[in-house]
Structure formats: structure tokens, C-alpha cells
Amino acid sequence: MEIVILTREYPPHTYGGAGVHVEYLTRELAALGRNEDQIKVLCFGDQHINEGNLTVTGISSEFQPPFQEPRHRGFMNTLLNNVVMVGTIQRADIIHCHTWYSHLAGVLAKQISEAPLVLSTHSLEPHRPWKEEQLGTAYRGSSWIEKTAYENSDGVIAVSQAMKKDVQDLYHVASDKIRVIHNGIDLREYQFTHDDTLIRSFDIDPEKPFVLFVGRITRQKGIIHLVNAIRYLNSGIQVVLCAGAPDTEEISYEMEQAVEKAKKESDIPIVWIPRVLPKNEVITLYSHAALFVCPSVYEPFGIINLEAMACETPVVASAVGGIPEIVVPEETGLLVPFEAVNQNNFEPKNPEKFSRDLAEAVNRVLSNEEKLHFMGRKSRERVEKYFSWQSVARRTREFYEDLRKN
Template sequence: MRVGLLTREYPPDVYGGAGVHVEFLARELRSLVDLEVHCWGEGRAEGVLRHRPWTALDTANDALRTFSVDLAMAAALEGSEVVHTHTWYANLGGHLAKLLYGVPHVMTAHSLEPLRPWKAEQLGGGYALSSWAERTAIEAADAVIAVSGAMREDILACYPGLDPARVRVVHNGIDTGLYRPDHGTDVLDRVGLDRSRPYVLFVGRITRQKGVPHLLRAVRDIDPAAQVVLCAGAPDTPEIDREFRELYEELSRVRAGVHWIPQMLPRPEVIQLLTHAAVFVCPSVYEPLGIVNLEAMACGTPVVASHVGGIPEVVEDGKTGLLVPVDDDFEGSLARALDSVLGDPEGARSMGEAGRERAVGEFGWDAVARRTARLYEEILEQA
């Protein structure tokens, strides 16, 4: 079975959860199907064809540049028997290939444009185009994969014309051989952390979705013994970048031990930081699953996370971490939950152990790939 897998992010250019998903899914799928990955970038390697936006659109809206990549991807998919797309950056390419070559289109929904209105700040009028591309592709797709049960509900609520039978749940996965505790300390020393003090860790992009401003306000009043480590980069817009910087500076003035790492760290360095964190925090206001919580759990770290989207399908409240409702007192509740974990090291250790056990037992990428390949076979039989 020849499968074309379409994505914006692919190693070495991975900056978000969807990119992590595609990286590991592709790795496992290669033993099950004849796979070619189509992604953004330059050049070609074995099994990977990279496409860049048309140079004539270098100064155009990002949505138009994305569509130019989708056109190039669609042109290169001749001979594929199934196309599988990830995120709105690639959905239109899969839809065009379906029409052009008469092949089934599977799309994995990692997020939904109607539930991310703040994207209008990032894309301007391009948000209307990204929303159109997603709607066009999802309503015509032969199968839609939701990365959580909550995500499936969101998909059917946003696109009520979809046949529910076409929407399947295949959870994100985690490589627990790669993401495992690393008790080295060289990264901590290089960052300048005081190893005698616990630290709260955030890892993610600077976006409205990830709730970073809420976190920066919430940690102002947590246990003063705790350090705060922000692995936060790739701001969506100059506006959110400025807001983050202002809040970071305010936070640094009122408490010691605040560390901002603006660049995307290599995975081994993130794993070491995850391992030693007293608590990992995920303050997202929208999160279809939240793969970063799985990464923290696999490293044996307790998690404090928002009770939104698919996060409760990953983080067991009271067992592998604490869940916080996103309500009018979100920031206060976030601070109290962090203090609760920081103040109970033995309970935190138990949560970390339970998180590692859950990640290993329920979220392996090999199982994700097998379920995905079976879906390909099913829709080919129906075609």
C-alpha cells in the first residue's frame, strides 16, 4: 500500500505536538506500508519529499503561501493509494489529491480552526482561508482521525454535517524508550538552575492556545522556594511575544529563580529538564490531547494541567497529576495546584511513578501505527 503522508513539520523542523506526532507515526508506519512523507522545506531524502512556498509569494499572507505548498504536494502525490494529512497546513493538499487522483483522503485533526479564534491575530484575513481549507477537507475526507475522545466531540460539534461513523479516535502516542528518566545534571547546570531548589517547568510555544500569560501571572505567588523554568519559543505574533516578554520581566522582578529558555532545545535536553522538574505545568486553554503531558509523564514527572479537551484522557486527576478548570479563577487554581504538588514531595513522587506506568502501558506508537494502517485498509476496501 503506497501512502502519502502530508505535514508541515517534520524533522529536523519540529516545533509542536503535531510535528512530534507525525515524526513517530511515520517511523512506525514505514514497517507497515510504503510511505512517502511530504513536508515543508528544501530537498529530497529517501522517503521524504520537501516542498517550499512559491517564491512569488514570499511577502504574501501565510495562508496563501501554505496553499502554494499544498498545490505542490498534490502534484507530487500521483501514484499514492491513500493520502493522509495533518493540520490545516496540509489538508487542502490531501483534498486536491483526492479529487485529482480519485484516492481516499484520511486527515488527522490535531486542532480545529473554529476553536482557535485567536489565530485571526496571527493570520489576519488568512484565518478565513485556513478555516475554509479545513472545512472543505474535513467535510469531504473519507476518514477523520481524532486524537482524543474530546476531540471527536469537538469535530462533530464544529462540523455537524460529518457522518459520525467517519470520525475515529486514535490517541497520540509516546516513545517511552526515548522519553524516560535521565538523571544527568549537565543541562540543569548549563541553564543555571539551583539543584537544591525544586522547579516548575513549562515547555511549549508562546501562543494564546498554550495559556502562557495565565501561567506567568499564576506563578507570581507560588512557594518562593520554587524556581520557574520556561522553555518557551516560536511566538505566534509580535503582539503575543511582547506580552510574554513584559510578563516575564514583571515576574522576574517579584521572584528569584525565573529562567527563560527562548530557543527550542534538543530533545535529550528537554528530557533531562522534564526528569528533574518537581512538577510539569500545562496551562493550555485549548488542547485536543496535549502530547507534552505524555512526555512529562514518561519521564516520571507529575503534571498540573488544564481540564480542557483531551487532557483528562491523559492525565488522571489525583493519580498522575492534578487537573485545573479553566474558569474565572483559573490562575488562582493553577497556583494552588502547583503549590499542592510542590508541598508534597512524596505524593509528587507517587504521581510521577503512576504517570510513567500509564504512558508505557497505554500510549505506545507501535499500537497507534497499527490502528492507523488498519484504517487505511478499511477505507481502501470501501472505495
């Protein structure tokens, strides 16, 4: 079977959960179908990999059109890359797209190749209104592309039950066309790793417990609400914010202001690592953290929580999207209730209450050291039992086969 995977992200150019998903899915699909499948990945960038039955080709359009609006630059480059992607596909038995960035190429390639089109739902544009801040009016374009792709899809993979419902509500995709396949985790790679020297290199005291955030500086990830919660945290801990890649200059400035304000209002040490770290260093941070916090206001699945749990670190997370399908309250951490402004605005209805609730949950978990260690053990056990990439690849390939038969 000739499986063509279209994606914006692929290592080393990975910045979110979709990129992590594609990396491990393609690796396991290649292993699963070593004797009968060809896995061909087309992504944005300069990648060039040829390993057995897995090939990865980076796509970058050489044409640079004159731009009027700076915020439209990324959108226009995406369109150009999609056209190049379509021209690169010689044949396909399955076309599998990840995020709207590759959807236009998928829709066009389906018409030309007559192969079934599969979409993996990592997020949905109508549920990310803050993207207009980043894309300007091109946000309407990304939303239209996504809608068109779902209307033309033969099958949809939702990364959570919550996402399946969203796809049905927004795009009226029939239930029997959607299969829920959770994200996975590499259990060999993500495991407890001790390295005091690395921890000290970040100016973190390894002898003192710390609360950890890892993620991009975006509205979606809710990091500002966590920073605002610091003043309500009990003393005796540190807060480590591994946060870079801001979406816009506006939120970058907001983050800087919020951190400065938090430092003035609290004596809790705040360590801000303002960049995206290599995977091995992030794993060490997970492993040394007493607790991981995920304050997202929108999270289709939340693979970041699996990463922390695999390193035996319990999680305090907002009860949004697919997160309640990962975190088990009182067993692997705590879920913080979340009420959005409305169905089109995912910011918290009461930001101050949300920040207080985050702090209360963190304080509660950290107050019982025995329970904290119990949650850490249970976190690893849950991930081992329910979330492996081998299972994700097997179920994905079964979906491909079912679509080809039909």
C-alpha cells in the first residue's frame, strides 16, 4: 500500500502535538508494513530522509509573491507549498493529512489520484478564534480550507471522543466516517531520567520541588492564566516555565508583563526558559518536576500530558477537550473545572477564578507527598496500559484498509 502523509511539521521542524504525532505514527506504520507498505511523507521544510520503506521529503516553494499584509505571509506560503505537494505525488493508495496546513493539497491530490482522503483532527479552526490575531483575515481562508477538506474527506481520525463530537457538530461528518484513535507515547524514550547537572544549568534548585509548564506561548495553552496563579501558590516551591515560540508580538509582550508582575507579587522563584528545548532536556525536566500543569483553554487531546505522565509526573490540567480522557482525577492528578465565555470564545468566563482554581489544585496535590508519589506511579502505569504508538499505528492502518475496501 502506498501511504502518502501530508503535514506541515516533521522533525527537526516540530513545534506542536501534531508534529509529534506524525513523527511516531509514520515510524510505527513503516515498521508495521515493512514488507508491503511504502510510507511517503511530504512536509514543510528541507528534510530529506530515506530509511527503508519510509521516505520524508521537505517542500519549500521557491516563488516569493509580493505581500501586502505581513500577517498573510504564512498563509500564502502555505498555499504555495500545498501546490508543490500535489505536484510531488506520483501515486497513492491513501492520502492522510494532518492539520489545515496540508488540507488543500489533500483535497486536490484526492481528485487526481482517486485515493481515499483521511484527515486527522488535531484541532479545528473555528475553535481557535485567537488565530485571527496571528493570521489576520487569512484566518477566514484557513477556516474555509479546513471546512472544504472535511466535506471532501472519506474518513476522519479524531484524537479524542471530544474531537469526534466537535467534527460532527461543526462539519456534519457522519459518525460512521469518524474513528477515534488516541495519540500515543514512546515509552522507551519518555521515561524517568535523572540529571541534576542539567537541572542546575537552568538555575533550578534540584533539591527543591518545582511545578512545570512546557508549551508554546499561545492563547490556546493558557500560560498567562498559570502565571497569574503563581501568587496563590504555597511557598517552598519553584515554578519552571519552559515556554517559547510566541504566536504574536502581542502575546509575547503579555507574557513578559505577566511574569514581571508575578515576580513582584510572590516570593516563589520563577524560572522562565524562553525557547523550545531538545526532547532529551524536556524529558529531564518532566522527570525532575514534582508536578506538571496544563492550563489549556482548548486542547483536542493534550499529548503533553502523556509525556509528563510517562516520566512518572502527575498532572494538574484544565478539564477541556480530550484531557479528561487522559488524566484520572485523584489517581494520576487533578482536573480543574473550566467554563469558557461561549462556544466561539474559549477564554475562561472568569479568568481570576480559573487562576485561583489552578493554584488550589496545585497546592492540594503538593501538600501530600505520599499521594504525590502514588500519582506518579499510577501515571506511568496508565500510559503503559492505554497509550502506545504501536497500537495507534495498527488501528490507523486498519482504518486505511477499511476505507479502501469501501
